[in-house]
Amino acid sequence: MSETKPxxxxxxxxxxxxxxxxxxxxxxxxxxxxxxxxxxxxxxxxDTWVRFALSGLIIxxxxxxxxxxxxxxxGILFMINFxxxxxxxxxxxxxxxxxxxxxxxxxxxxGLSFLDSYQIISVVLAFIVGMFMAALSGYFLExxxxxxxxxxxxxxxxxxxxxxxxxxxxxxxxxxxPKRRTYYNPMSLSRSQGWRIPIGxxxxxxxxxxxxxxxLSIFLLIALYTLVMRTRYGRxxxxxxxxxxxxxxxxxxxxRIISNTFIISGALGGAAGVMWGIHNGIIxxxxxFIPGLKAFTAAVLGGIGNIPGAMVGGIFLGIVExxxxxxxxxxxxxxxxxxxxxxxxxxxxxxxxxxxxxxSEEKV
Amino acid sequence: MKDLIKQGLRLxxxxxxxxxxxxxxxLTTTLSDILGDFVNLDSNTRTGNSxxxxxxxxxxxxxxxxxxxxxxxxxxxxxxxxxxxASLVIGLFVAAFILLVGFLDSKEIAMRDYLAQxxxxxxxxxxxxxxxxxxxxxxxxxxxxxxxxxxxxxxxFEAKNxxxxxxxxxxxxxxxxxxxxxxxxxxxxxxxxxxxYGILGIVVFLMPQFLGKYWNxxxxxxxxxxxxxxGLNIVVGLAGLLDLGYVAFFAxxxxxxxxxxxxxxxxxxxxxxxxxxxxxxxxxxxxxxxxIPVLRMRGDYLxxxxxxxxxxxxxxxxxxxxxxxxxxxxxxxxxxxxxxFGLSINTEKAYLYLIILAILLTIVFTNSLQNSRxxxxxxxxxxxxxxxxxxxxxxxxxxxxxxxxxxxxxxLGGALFAARNQYTGPADHTLMVSINVLxxxxxxxxxxIPGVIxxxxxxxxxxxxxxxxxxxxxxxxxxxxVIMMIIRPEGIWPAxxxxxxxxxxxxxxxxxxxxxxGKEG
Numbered sequence: 038m039s040e041t042k043p044x045x046x047x048x049x050x051x052x053x054x055x056x057x058x059x060x061x062x063x064x065x066x067x068x069x070x071x072x073x074x075x076x077x078x079x080x081x082x083x084d085t086w087v088r089f090a091l092s093g094l095i096i097x098x099x100x101x102x103x104x105x106x107x108x109x110x111x112g113i114l115f116m117i118n119f120x121x122x123x124x125x126x127x128x129x130x131x132x133x134x135x136x137x138x139x140x141x142x143x144x145x146x147x148g149l150s151f152l153d154s155y156q157i158i159s160v161v162l163a164f165i166v167g168m169f170m171a172a173l174s175g176y177f178l179e180x181x182x183x184x185x186x187x188x189x190x191x192x193x194x195x196x197x198x199x200x201x202x203x204x205x206x207x208x209x210x211x212x213x214x215p216k217r218r219t220y221y222n223p224m225s226l227s228r229s230q231g232w233r234i235p236i237g238x239x240x241x242x243x244x245x246x247x248x249x250x251x252x253l254s255i256f257l258l259i260a261l262y263t264l265v266m267r268t269r270y271g272r273x274x275x276x277x278x279x280x281x282x283x284x285x286x287x288x289x290x291x292x293r294i295i296s297n298t299f300i301i302s303g304a305l306g307g308a309a310g311v312m313w314g315i316h317n318g319i320i321x322x323x324x325x326f327i328p329g330l331k332a333f334t335a336a337v338l339g340g341i342g343n344i345p346g347a348m349v350g351g352i353f354l355g356i357v358e359x360x361x362x363x364x365x366x367x368x369x370x371x372x373x374x375x376x377x378x379x380x381x382x383x384x385x386x387x388x389x390x391x392x393x394x395x396x397s398e399e400k401v
Numbered sequence: 402m403k404d405l406i407k408q409g410l411r412l413x414x415x416x417x418x419x420x421x422x423x424x425x426x427x428l429t430t431t432l433s434d435i436l437g438d439f440v441n442l443d444s445n446t447r448t449g450n451s452x453x454x455x456x457x458x459x460x461x462x463x464x465x466x467x468x469x470x471x472x473x474x475x476x477x478x479x480x481x482x483x484x485x486x487a488s489l490v491i492g493l494f495v496a497a498f499i500l501l502v503g504f505l506d507s508k509e510i511a512m513r514d515y516l517a518q519x520x521x522x523x524x525x526x527x528x529x530x531x532x533x534x535x536x537x538x539x540x541x542x543x544x545x546x547x548x549x550x551x552x553x554x555x556x557x558f559e560a561k562n563x564x565x566x567x568x569x570x571x572x573x574x575x576x577x578x579x580x581x582x583x584x585x586x587x588x589x590x591x592x593x594x595x596x597x598y599g600i601l602g603i604v605v606f607l608m609p610q611f612l613g614k615y616w617n618x619x620x621x622x623x624x625x626x627x628x629x630x631x632g633l634n635i636v637v638g639l640a641g642l643l644d645l646g647y648v649a650f651f652a653x654x655x656x657x658x659x660x661x662x663x664x665x666x667x668x669x670x671x672x673x674x675x676x677x678x679x680x681x682x683x684x685x686x687x688x689x690x691x692x693i694p695v696l697r698m699r700g701d702y703l704x705x706x707x708x709x710x711x712x713x714x715x716x717x718x719x720x721x722x723x724x725x726x727x728x729x730x731x732x733x734x735x736x737x738x739x740x741x742f743g744l745s746i747n748t749e750k751a752y753l754y755l756i757i758l759a760i761l762l763t764i765v766f767t768n769s770l771q772n773s774r775x776x777x778x779x780x781x782x783x784x785x786x787x788x789x790x791x792x793x794x795x796x797x798x799x800x801x802x803x804x805x806x807x808x809x810x811x812x813l814g815g816a817l818f819a820a821r822n823q824y825t826g827p828a829d830h831t832l833m834v835s836i837n838v839l840x841x842x843x844x845x846x847x848x849x850i851p852g853v854i855x856x857x858x859x860x861x862x863x864x865x866x867x868x869x870x871x872x873x874x875x876x877x878x879x880x881x882x883v884i885m886m887i888i889r890p891e892g893i894w895p896a897x898x899x900x901x902x903x904x905x906x907x908x909x910x911x912x913x914x915x916x917x918x919g920k921e922g
């Protein structure tokens with residue numbers, strides 16, 4: 038979150054930088070060769086490329102929303118909130134229960150259920166409940182699992198976070214059962230419907246759910262950015278991120294800021310969960326884990342602790358993940374491998390991320 | 402007075418919510434079933450006799466009441482007030498919850514689709530087999546009565562100084578035992594250590610003979626986890642590198658053993674012993690290959706990269722692309738077992754002996770490593786990397802060595818695991834394995850070999866004994882990790898140095914600057 042300008046490192050050229058340069062050149066050459074081959078061979082028409090790019094953008098915006106949660110917490114506490122994916126899962130389940138409850142309420146005037154009669158209200162309600170529940174869990178997560186460990190060696194809160202993650206996953210499994218559930222969307226948000234765009238003689242469907250997801254997450258991201266950068270409250274958040282003791286001396290309630298950070302990141306995660314449910318349709322107790330990991334990758338990619346970085350990183354990761362298998366000509370099953378390989382490569386070659394500051398050794 | 406009530410209400414709220422979650426998890430019914438079996442109450446969900454549940458509720462409310470009265474136990478009145486406030490809230494909360502659930506159930510709304518534990522039978526059980534209102538009133542009554550009782554009991558104990566008296570008695574007893582002639586003699590005799598080891602050895606040696614097939618198998622699994630724990634202990638406990646992708650090396654070991662001995666997909670079918678060595682070597686090699694780029698990072702970044710690496714390996718071995726070479730989601734079948742001087746090892750018992758042998762070798766190896774120059778270098782690195790570097794330790798080299806050694810043990814464990822099961826597949830190599838191994842390290846005590854063994858028994862052995870709790874195993878793990886980190890971060894049987902490290906702060910008189918905020922950049 039800190040705004041220090043990235044410093045140019047003026048170190049000696051060592052073998053590591055040379056290897057780094059050679060590998061990146063080779064990799065880029067390989068990539069362009071593959072891309073040339075794939076485009077030339079015509080396996081995928083232009084419509085398919087657009088389809089990939091669109092799905093990448095949409096999923097990337099969800100990653101960005103989750104990544105913000107990691108970045109906010111890391112910026113303030115220098116810890117990876119490993120259970121953040123589970124917070125998203127809680128949001129997804131809350132939205133699901135709201136839809137199920139509204140589905141079972143009949144409205145006499147229209148002869149349909151509440152969900153289909155008042156669609157906008159239902160969706161808004163699902164988002165509000167999902168965000169509220171996720172924020173609540175975020176708050177209690179911090180109170181129970183992290184606050185007692187403040188000041189402990191850095192491994193300890195991380196392990197506690199892993200524990201919380203396992204606990205929440207399995208609590209959901211035990212409570213709701215292990216089966217996969219399908220989100221029952223309101224009528225006009227059906228997952229197969231959308232605007233049809235003709236591209237290269239084929240039709241590409243831009244689904245309503247996808248548009249909702251993308252627009253809403255961009256809106257939330259802008260709102261958050263404004264909150265952090267433009268308001269008095271955001272200034273105190275940044276102050277705490279910069280230096281807790283000095284912030285405390287300036288009359289800022291550090292504990293409250295930290296609690297609220299967890300609430301905010303929880304709410305964003307919850308919104309991401311509801312979006313995930315509405316757009317992808319299937320949720321289960323494990324649903325938050327992989328997106329959480331990917332969002333963390335996105336946060337690292339953009340430079341952890343950096344809010345615009347997390348947004349860019351999320352969308353970048355989404356696009357790479359959906360275009361990557363096609364470009365490299367490998368199975369779509371392996372898209373997770375691409376995401377994690379990117380994580381590994383970024384951490385090795387540029388640990389400060391695309392837009393990140395140069396972190397001091399202590400922080401890294 | 403107001404404060405007392407407030408405190409009681411707050412505590413009651415916490416307890417009430419926790420109890421409602423216990424009911425939602427189905428833990429109350431499961432526990433009462435176990436209790437019913439244990440004391441032969443003929444009480445379980447099938448018979449509908451819920452006296453076990455009553456006991457559980459009573460214990461919970463006794464606990465809550467005594468906790469609530471901790472606010473002020475000097476007068477019986479104040480203990481009563483806070484206890485009553487707490488138990489009132491708990492009673493109201495739980496009773497309201499059961500009322501709601503029972504009401505919905507009586508309207509024949511199937512909550513099971515949404516809340517898996519609330520089927521008709523367990524709701525009847527929660528109502529003590531009675532109809533709605535009497536059942537709810539009874540719940541409320543139990544919580545209210547026992548909560549107040551708990552508060553008063555706590556007051557009474559305090560008034561009689563019972564806690565201190567018991568503590569004193571225990572202390573005196575302990576001193577007596579420790580000072581008695583037998584113990585002192587035993588302690589001072591240099592041979593006694595070896596006698597202890599001898600007894601332990603005989604027990605370990607004879608154990609597989611007396612256990613049945615199932616228990617031999619279960620103990621074999623525990624043993625493999627001990628093996629992996631000892632390996633990870635080097636990486637995390639000694640060198641201080643958090644590795645969350647440990648399963649990758651386990652998978653490499655298992656797949657090396659599988660691919661080279663099984664008839665499909667690559668029909669090489671080399672014998673077991675050379676393959677065992679090969680899988681150890683391959684795993685260590687993979688450790689070096691991963692370690693070279695990754696070990697420049699510190700702390701949590703390293704954790705995430707290794708976690709990503711583990712996931713990459715898992716996704717790769719189950720992908721269709723690699724399935725001609727690695728068997729895909731079906732895995733590898735018919736992995737050959739070893740033979741020992743013409744004696745074919747194929748029973749659970751034989752494998753258990755093999756695993757015990759491997760563990761003994763590993764213990765000897767890690768123990769001598771730990772006390773060597775290398776082990777000291779690792780520990781120095783863990784304490785403070787910069788200082789270690791200044792002392793002339795090549796940190797990168799030693800980190801790589803720790804990583805490779807840990808990986809080698811995982812490879813050994815993987816090969817044994819694959820050979821024993823005669824099968825290995827992607828399902829054996831999930832992230833959960835890494836987390837389990839890490840958990841057993843943490844629960845047992847990082848950096849300590851007895852800790853690893855205890856941890857493996859607690860985490861892998863206990864769930865075998867408490868089979869009814871299988872569903873809650875991971876749930877409890879997760880909670881245990883968090884609680885452990887808060888209460889006893891050094892584990893059950895910690896290495897002495899690590900305990901000192903983690904309780905450093907308590908020894909200092911003034912709080913350091915770090916105590917408020919942790920490390921700052």
